[in-house]
Amino acid sequence: MSAARRAGLGLCGLFGFLVLIELLPRTGLVPSAYFPPTSRIAVALWDQVLQGSFWSALGDTLIAWGLGLLIAVAGGVVAGVLLALVPWLRRFTASTVEFLRPIPSVALIPLAVLLYGTQIGSTLLLVVYAAFWQVLVQVLYGVGDIDPVAEETARSYRLGTWARIRYLLWPTGLPYLMTGIRLAAAVALILAITAELVIGAPGLGVRIAVAQSSQAVPQMYALIAVTGLLGLGINLGARAAERRLLSWHQSVRGEAVV
Amino acid sequence: MGRVMRRILVNVMWALTLPALLIAAWWLVSDDSTSIYSPPLRTILRTFGPTWDGDRLTHDVVPSLLRLTAGYLLAAVAGIGLGLLVGLHAQLRATLEPVLEFLRALPPPVLVPIIMLFAGIGDTMKLIVIASGCLWPVLLNTVEGVRAVDQVMIETARSYRLPAPARLRHLVLPAASPQIFAGLRQALSIGIILMVISEMFAASNGLGFAIVDFQRSFAIPEMWSGILLLGLLGFVLSMLFQLVERRALAWYHGLRASRRAS
Amino acid sequence: MLEVRGLQKVYEGAGRRVEAVRDLTFTLEPGELACLVGPSGCGKTTLLKCLAGLLAPSAGDVLLGGHKVTAPPPGMALVFQEYGRSLYPWLRVRDNVELPLRQKKEMSRQRRRELVERSLAEVGLTHAHDAYPWQLSGGMQQRVAIARAIAYEPEVLLMDEPFAAVDAQTRADLEDLVRRVWQDLGVTVLFVTHDIDEAVYLGQRVLVLSNSPTVVQEQLTIDLPDERDQLTTRADPRFTAFRTRIYEQIQAAKVAKA
Known part of the structure; x- marks a missing residue:
């Protein structure tokens, strides 16, 4: 299938989706009080866009997301590389990592409320906790993927620690790190919105909660659509960055061919 | 035999030392804590038993787990079924791709307010929330897996004239299963998040409800014990998942190991 | 048994037109073991896929037992190179x-x-x-x-360079296996290879293909004794003669192309 045809079909699908949402409430198949048609959501969205408070809420969400992601990536990389370079440390921490990783970060919600209330700190706590493990685990996978022959070559030529990081760890680990960042970016958004929605920390989530409690249904849908677009943008951006940074790497080249 | 035992013992030591140290440190540091937010670990552990006794277990923990199981299984079946359908039809896939990408990108917790409008605040709402959040990772990973089925394997099936149902069962599903399991794993963590959140939002029982209830009534040791229980639950479910995955994908792990060795 | 008449396969896509197979005509008798040999990249795999009913030819017919092949037929089995x-x-x-x-x-x-x-x-x-x-x-x-x-x-067994990816020792064993299976079961075998020695050792008949776009350059009947073994057959002067002859043909085909 040609790229143009794919794009055409995709646009048709998108258009059909919007038309469906328009028609479902209009024909009375679903109650329009709960499910406003596309046009009314679009009007509500436009209304939001004209308000300064919408933009500051969007900004708050993005700041919490970005800052949390940054901390998580930095922490994940430092911890991952440290564990990679010191084998006994990795063995020492393996069980703890395996135990802490699956703990759902929403378990920390009450703790966040007690510590930070409705401030941005609550959001950051949840975002960092959730995103950190994504990065760390991918970095550890990446380190585990180092070609043993390359490793032995490096050792037989007596490369120092720094050279091993530069020429062995970095190129092997980078694709995994990028995957980790991509996954972490998506998870970070989920937790940022969750914190705002459930705790009431500033951002889009709290606006959704307000719209919900004041029965402003079209506004609520419009804001939810914004979070979806945000998520979409983050996914596409992360994938584009991955492709650009790793254009030399097999996994990306392989993907491009298919 | 003695050597095997020793190796096991050494491994257990490696695995247990750090957790033991961390718990000991928590115990010691918090022992004379007077802060209401971080009560001594001793107190938290003492409240754990009485807090999560039989009554709370049947009233809060079991309903939570039932909702999670039902929603998750529903999403798994629907996600794999729809994923096969979309993955096998190139036209359909190209048409739906942008819409699916958008739906996947929606942070699942925002589904809660929408679904509350339709389904109220009962069990149905929670079930739908969990199912509709878990659906996308399963669906999209199944599509990816189906799309990536090896060309030679497909030609083999064609040349031996395997009819469509046999191809689905013996080729497409197993070939896509590693990817499907990756989706199921993502879905599991999303499912737990949604279970908790849907109960925090509006509920009269459930694990999430109980924890928030403790926090609001400043029953801090009880709240901490709830956090511990939730953490434990996440860990146990993830272990269970790994167990199932190891069994179902034994061939895949063997294949990968043999490739790495060569 | 298997009849190929005027087979042509042209790949078209993205403004490019590649003629992989130009005009192939040959017949396999029931119970025969024939080898197809040709330079690498001469469209052997394309040809075999057309025979197996996996690819639709652009022109010409493939007949199995008098019936036209349009989809993989019941009496045919294919052994792929990529085991x-x-x-x-x-x-x-x-x-x-x-x-x-x-x-x-x-x-x-x-x-x-x-x-x-x-x-x-x-x-x-x-x-x-x-x-x-x-x-x-x-x-x-x-x-x-x-x-x-x-x-x-199957009545017809098609083998697409089945031993290209195994080491030389194993390869010799597998060649003898193919001969034995063929003699035991009385099946018709078409064996595709790029290895001239293999073609001569195995076949009752060798079809030499030209470079792409492919035609049958020459057909040789290999009148070596039916009982073949790796040592004596390969040392037979007639074996060497066949081999030289085919080698020259293939070289000629390459030169003609250039």
Whole structure:
């Protein structure tokens, strides 16, 4: 299938989706009080866009997301590389990592409320906790993927620690790190919105909660659509960055061919 | 035999030392804590038993787990079924791709307010929330897996004239299963998040409800014990998942190991 | 048995037109073992896929037992070069061999078992029923693929460079295996290879293909004795003569192209 045809079909699908949402409430198949048609959501969205408070809420969400992601990536990389370079440390921490990783970060919600209330700190706590493990685990996978022959070559030529990081760890680990960042970016958004929605920390989530409690249904849908677009943008951006940074790497080249 | 035992013992030591140290440190540091937010670990552990006794277990923990199981299984079946359908039809896939990408990108917790409008605040709402959040990772990973089925394997099936149902069962599903399991794993963590959140939002029982209830009534040791229980639950479910995955994908792990060795 | 008339295959796409096979005509007699040999990249695989009904030719016909081949026909089995991808890694050896038989509704379970048993014994793998393919060496995996093909009881067996990816020792064993299977079962075999020695050693007849776009450059009847073995046959002066002759043909084909 040609790229143009794919794009055409995709646009048709998108258009059909919007038309469906328009028609479902209009024909009375679903109650329009709960499910406003596309046009009314679009009007509500436009209304939001004209308000300064919408933009500051969007900004708050993005700041919490970005800052949390940054901390998580930095922490994940430092911890991952440290564990990679010191084998006994990795063995020492393996069980703890395996135990802490699956703990759902929403378990920390009450703790966040007690510590930070409705401030941005609550959001950051949840975002960092959730995103950190994504990065760390991918970095550890990446380190585990180092070609043993390359490793032995490096050792037989007596490369120092720094050279091993530069020429062995970095190129092997980078694709995994990028995957980790991509996954972490998506998870970070989920937790940022969750914190705002459930705790009431500033951002889009709290606006959704307000719209919900004041029965402003079209506004609520419009804001939810914004979070979806945000998520979409983050996914596409992360994938584009991955492709650009790793254009030399097999996994990306392989993907491009298919 | 003695050597095997020793190796096991050494491994257990490696695995247990750090957790033991961390718990000991928590115990010691918090022992004379007077802060209401971080009560001594001793107190938290003492409240754990009485807090999560039989009554709370049947009233809060079991309903939570039932909702999670039902929603998750529903999403798994629907996600794999729809994923096969979309993955096998190139036209359909190209048409739906942008819409699916958008739906996947929606942070699942925002589904809660929408679904509350339709389904109220009962069990149905929670079930739908969990199912509709878990659906996308399963669906999209199944599509990816189906799309990536090896060309030679497909030609083999064609040349031996395997009819469509046999191809689905013996080729497409197993070939896509590693990817499907990756989706199921993502879905599991999303499912737990949604279970908790849907109960925090509006509920009269459930694990999430109980924890928030403790926090609001400043029953801090009880709240901490709830956090511990939730953490434990996440860990146990993830272990269970790994167990199932190891069994179902034994061939895949063997294949990968043999490739790495060569 | 198998008749190819004026076969042509042109690939078209993205403004490019590649003629892989130009005009091929040849016939296989029932019970014959013929080898197709040609330079690398001369469209051998394309040709074989057309014969197997996996690709639709652009012009010309393939007839099996007088019937035109438009889809994979029942009396034909194909052994692929990529054994690792043609065997299903999630099925054990026995199940891989049995899978095609299970689709034959009229076949009893008893008979299926017998066929699996017999064909695995034929290729010398009685002890590996319960292994997964990836637990076996490359040569053994290709034996499994051959067992699967003969258990299917085809009239025509097509083999697409089946031994290109195995080491020389194993290759010699597998060549003898193909000769033996052919003699035991009386099946018609078309064996595609780029290895001239292999073609001469195996075939009753060798079809030499030209460079792409492919035509049949020459057909040679190999009148070596039916009992062949790796030592004496390959030392036979007539063997060397055939080999030289084919080598010259292929060189000529390359020069003609350039």
